[in-house]
Amino acid sequence: MNTTRKHVLAMGLCLVSAAAGAPLAAATTTSTTATPVSTSLTNTITDTVGDLLATLDTRAVTKAVVPVGATKDAVAALLRTAGAGARATWDARFGTLRALRADGYLTAARTGTAVDVARDWLASQPAAFGLSAAQVQGLTVARDHALPGTGTHVVSFVQTFAGAPAARGGRLNVAVASDGRVLSYAGETASGSALVGAWVLGETGALLKVAGTLAPGTAYAPVADGTQAGFMTFSRGPFAGPGYVRKVAFPTKTGPVAAYKVFFIKSQTEAWEVIVDGTTGAVLHRTSVVQFDEPHGTVYDNYPGAANGGQPRQQSFGATAESPKGWVDLTGATGTGVTTLGNNADTYANWSNFIAPVDNAPRPVSPTGHFDYAYSNQWAATKGQTTPPSYAEDLDPAATNLFFQHNRIHDEYYALGFTETAGNFQTDNGGKGGQGGDAIRGLVQAGAASGGAPTYTGRDNAYMLTLDDGIPPWSGMFLWEPIDDAFEGPHRDGSFDMSVIQHEYTHGLSNRYVAGGGALGSQQAGSMGEGWSDWYALNHGFNAGLLTKPIVGDYVTGNPTRGIRNWNYDQNPTTFGDIGYDLTGPEVHADGEIWTATLWDLRKALVARYGAAKGAAVAAQLVTDGMPLTAPNPSFLDARDGILSADLDRYHGDNTALIWSVFAKRGAGVSASSQTGDDTDPRPAFDVPAAASNGTVALTLVNATTGQPIPNARIILGRFEARVSSLVRTGTTGGATVKAVTGTYPLTVQAPGFGTQTIEGFSVTAGRNTAKKISLAPNLASTAAGAQVVSVSSQDDGAPAKFAFDDTAASVWSTKAGSTAYNAGPDERVTVKLAAPATVSSVRVSAYKATNASRFAALKGFTVQTSLDGVTWKTVRTGAFGYQAPRPTAPDLNYTTFALGTPTKAAYLRFFVDSVQGDTTKYAQVAEIEAFGSGATVANGTVTPDAPYGDQGTLTVNNPAAGDPTGMQNVFGVTGTEMNTACTFPPASQGVDGWVTKLPAGFSDGLHSVAVKGTSPLDATVGHDLDLYFLDSACALTGSTATSSADESAPIPPGTVYVLTHLYTGANVAVDVKATDNR
Incomplete structure (x- = not known):
């Protein structure tokens, strides 16, 4: 105990x-x-x-008093009139009715005050309560309490004897609805009247x-x-x-x-x-x-209104095994008193600054340590009013809830091993090792006053900042509100969403615990940081019975289907090879979903093996134990190996085969590889070490119209194509071998002239070697197959219309930005002459957008027309891509096949962009338009790589001091600033501290790379350091690379028109810029 x-x-x-x-x-x-x-x-x-x-x-009670005679008969009468599901319980001390409830109401509606209705109902069968009619009339009203928001009154009567009230008994409580129906009864009446x-x-x-x-x-x-x-x-x-x-x-x-x-x-x-x-x-x-x-507070286990854990309850803030000092410091804070401050957490409002914890007031104060406040949700009630009252009215319940969650998570992780010596967050480590003085600071309603319109830097998000052991971390919970064409969710206070709070806290766990702490510097490591955070929130939610679906952030987003992520994690199809799949390209939150999905599979597999409680416990221990056993700046594969080591250490390798199987099905099998944790094009593999558990399929891809083998086709076990890593490519004979653990996978093929096609139900069976021939229909709209863009009404220089017909969603067609919202202007269109006249039966469209563009610029509605001569047109299909609030996501906009109602003979195809996802966006983007049909022979597509393009210049002076003070990389320096603001090529300051290269047309498709090499003067006392920045046709930043290396190289982001080479250190440095085609 x-x-x-x-x-x-x-x-x-x-x-x-x-x-x-x-x-x-x-x-x-x-x-x-x-x-x-x-x-x-x-x-x-x-x-x-x-x-x-x-x-x-x-x-x-040693022997229960049972009802007899008139009492028993009267209760039976009440039950008969009470309706379906009526049930009664007895008071064992007195032999009278203790409680009466039914599936519905106990009576019909009637008029009168609640007191009168209640008394009359009691008088209808007084014997049921051990009373006489006179005694019912003599009952004293002790309380008539109206339940807020319902109109129901709970009327409390007390028995009296010889003028004295009953004590410790003799109470009758009748609940009466606003329409006079009796809802329920509960009481403890005693028979007899003689004192x-x-x-x-x-x-x-x-x-x-x-x-x-x-x-x-x-x-x-x-x-x-x-x-x-x-x-x-x-x-x-x-x-x-x-x-x-x-x-x-x-x-x-x-x-x-x-x-x-x-x-x-x-x-x-x-x-x-x-x-x-x-x-x-x-x-x-x-x-x-x-x-x-113990000190306590009124909290929500999940979030207000949730089906499970959605009602306020009182939670002890007292001592636990993991927090022997309790959660509240009863000596209080200096100048404040007992407040939401303890050994593990310090929680208060941070209204004026969402970046740093500068506002150590206001905060809840309770001399008794009882933080019981009703939550009125004024932020929603006032529809986001930023001047108090509004959110400020709910500071106390919000701070109490965040304080509770932070302490709860502390104890959960402490039990899993995140203790003092692991670098956990505590003010006093009690001599158990580690550095104290670092209880987590919980910033309630962070940036509420300063983070709203027009910048919204303190809205619709949350964050965690973790420093070294001994320095307090802090986590900011923002207010959430709908922002048109950005994040269209409800008004919410993030301090009430368990999943968001635990997600952020877990960043502290992973940053302090993985590989000894401070070791999550790589892209994959950052992605796993996000993934671990989601996983632990889901794990707790399921363990506590709060969640039935693995969804994060459904409260703050208002989306009960997938929350703040791209999917419910039970439906997430991504694999290790899908790093970079999202609309943003490689990005830690989206790529972190791959890691969460893998760990969620692991948990499900262990639950299937051991049962819910033990399986979940084993999973949590393996994931947590694996953290310190993982290499610094890890790849997914490093962390996988940490979990395998943890299983060997704690469970003697009992789960090794299961772990391998789970990771293999997500592309992190034994043959997978990643150059470093920063590799965004790793090699996936779906096999396990035990050869007998793998199967192989010998694939052969052929052109469905010619029978020719299709070489150099990308084979992907998954549903995404743009920016993902293929499992293998076909050889000159169109052959490729797929080795995988037993399972059924979606198989996606992408090839010049054939577009991107997904075959469902691709099966692999352990111990079997099979052969499979796949005939692919040519993409009639592919420029690689001979199609030609005839005309386009609008196109951006960095995203021409031809990018919509190049068999990949990695590049996009973008219209020029107009002066008004796209949806209020004309429908832009593109016309393509098909590779051959044919009977078109379907079109396949990707509504992906450029990685640096707004997702609300993505295609929504469209119209397809066909023509035999390019003059007379017929509408053959309309369609649309929808999305679930708060925003469009990758699965919303991924490839979709739209069958024509009637196959149509055509030589030309015209595509209208009828609308985009956002009402304020001024341009439109479409990633891919493909057409399929029959009746034509189309040869394999061919792509001729672009010849390398070179540019040279000299940079006179360095500019290391310029830059973005927030730490987000931006265009900077004299040359860069001029280009970014004036957008005139070449800039007048060309060569001062930067050199701008204009890329040839076609190099902005996302399939090219650039490298810059500098040469310092022979008499230079120091070397040089060059950085690269990428600008679109409007000279807005599309991406950058700025490492500590002297020279730089990087993929060219889609939509890039200009490359800025900036001189960070050095002087009079000659630069050689070379752009190449990756195909």
């Missing part, structure tokens, strides 16, 4: 009355003289204390009886000094508070006993409610009214 540190509630009349269940009225004083001490009792108390904290009830015994002791004698039991040896001469809420009040004497005594009736199965109810406050940490017999002073009931309680 855990040893817990208990917190004592602040003492006072309100606390005592709250524990007793009855509010105290304002105190009144009297001029009567003090009641003398009874002569039968000495003023020195000598009784024995005993177990004072234990609740004592002399009615403890047993009499009030003989007197109030003073009762108080002394209680004091003699609870404070033996203490001299006490109580003096009556007034009344309050029906109690006689007495001087406190040597004790911490006054005494309170009143006459009550104590219900028992044999009738109500005349008794006294006494509140006795011995000290700030010791106070009791005691009911004593009115004649003998014997204790009938005793309970402590000081809640030796």
Whole structure:
């Protein structure tokens, strides 16, 4: 059993009355003289204390009292009229009805006040409650409470006997809906009306009886000094508070006993409610009214309104095995008091700055350590009003919730091994190693005041900054709001989304724990950082029963289907070879989804093997143990090996084969390779070490119209093509061998002249070598197959229309940006002469956009027309790409085949861009337009690589000081700034500190690379350092590479028209720029 540190509630009349269940009225004083001490009792108390904290009830049931006779019959009558699913429970002490509920309401609607409705319902069958009709009418109304927002009233009645209220029994609670229907009943009534015994002791004698039991040896001469809420009040004497005594009736199965109810406050940490017999002073009931309680708060396990974990509940903030000091520092913060501050977390508002934790106020404060606040969601109610009230109204519940989640996660990870010596986040490490002083700072509503329109830098996001062990990290939870054509979600407070909070906290885990800490500097490592973060949030959500689908961020995005990611993780099809698949190109969040999906598969496989609880526990331990066993700046494969090592270490390799199988199915098999963690074109493989568990398929690809083999075709086990890594390419005979672990995969083929085609249900069976011939229909619209772009109404210099017919979605056709929204202007179009006249039966379209473009510029609606002569046109198909809010994603815009209603003979095809995804975007982009059909013989497509292009110049001076102060790389320097602002080629400052190269047409397709080499003067005392920046036709930045190397090389981002070579260090450096075709 855990040893817990208990917190004592602040003492006072309100606390005592709250524990007793009855509010105290304002105190009144009297001029009567003090009641003398009874002569039968000495003023020195000598009784024995005993177990004072234990609740004592002399009615403890040894044999239940069962209902009989009229009571039983009356309850049966109520059940008959209550409707479907009616069920009753009994009070074992009294043999009366304890609770009555049904699937619906217990009665029909009726008029009248809730009190009248409730009383009338009780009077309809009084025997069910052990009462007479007269007793029902004599019930006293103790409370008539309206439930906020529902109109339902909970009416509380109390039985009275000889004018005294019942105590510790005799309560009846009837819930009445706004239309007068009775919803439910719960109570504890006692039969009988004749009082047993009499009030003989007197109030003073009762108080002394209680004091003699609870404070033996203490001299006490109580003096009556007034009344309050029906109690006689007495001087406190040597004790911490006054005494309170009143006459009550104590219900028992044999009738109500005349008794006294006494509140006795011995000290700030010791106070009791005691009911004593009115004649003998014997204790009938005793309970402590000081809640030796841990600090607590009202929190949401998941998020407000979630199907699971969506209701507020009270959570202890006290000591746990992982946090023996408890979650709240009861000494409080200097100048503040007890607040959301403890050994693991420090949580407060950060309204004016979302980057750094500068606003250490305001914050919740509670002298009792009870942070119980109702959440009213004012940010949504005011529709994003940025001036308080609004979000500020909910600071206290938001801070409480974030504080809870941070502490909960601390304890979860501590149990998995992220302890003091692992670099966890704690102020005091208790001598257990590591560096203390680094409790996580939780920044609530970060940037609420400063991060909104027009920049929105403090909206629709969250972040975690992790420094070295001993330096506090901080995590900022933003407000979320809809931003047109950017992020079209609801108004939400990120401090209430468990998955987002745990995602961010986990960045601290991975940054501190992987490979000894501070070792996630590579692109794949950064992606895994995102992936681990999602996985741990999902793992907790499933373990706690909060989630039934693996979705992250559904609350803040308002998307219950896939949340903030591209998929529900059960539906994620990506593999190790898909790095760079997303609309943004290689990007840590999108590529991190590959890692999460793989780890989620691992968890599911272990759950299938061991069952839900053990399987999930094994998975969490393997993933966590694998972190410190992983190489620094790791690739996916390094982290895979860390998990394999963890399994060997903890589970003696029992799960090794299973782990290999999971990773192999995601392309991280034994033959996979990655040059470094920065490799964005790794080699995927789908095999496992055990040869018998693999199967092979010998593929042969042929042209469906000629029978010719198709060489140099990319074979991809997956659904994506643009920027992904192929498994293998076909040889000159059109052959390729696929080796994989048993499974069924989507097989995608991309080849010049054939576009991109996906074959479903490609199966591999362990131990079998099979052969498969695939006939591919030519892409009639492919320029590689002989199609020609005849005309285009609008095209950007860096993204010409021909890029829509080059068999790949890696390049895009973009219209020129207009002065108004594209959807308000004309529908741009492109006309292509097909490779051969044919009967067109389908078009295949990719709505991908350039990696640097807005996703809301992507194609939405389109129209396809065909013609035999290029003059007379017929509309043969319309279609559209939709998306789920808050934004279009890769699966929304990926290749889709649109069949024509009727196959149509055509020699020409015209494609209209009817609309784009966003209402404010001023240009349109389409990645690929392909056409398929029959009735024509089309030879294999051919691509002639572009000849290398070179450019030379001299850079006079360096410019290391210029740059973007936020740390985000940008165009900078004299030459770069001029080009970026004036966009005139060549710039007047050409050669000052930068050299601008204009690329030949066609080099902006994303399939070319550039390298720059500098030559310093022979007498130079230092060398040189060159950086590369890429600009589109409007001279906006499309990408950059700026490493510590003297010279640079990089792929040219799609849409690039200009390459800026910038001199970071050196002088009078000659530069040689060379761009080449990667095909």
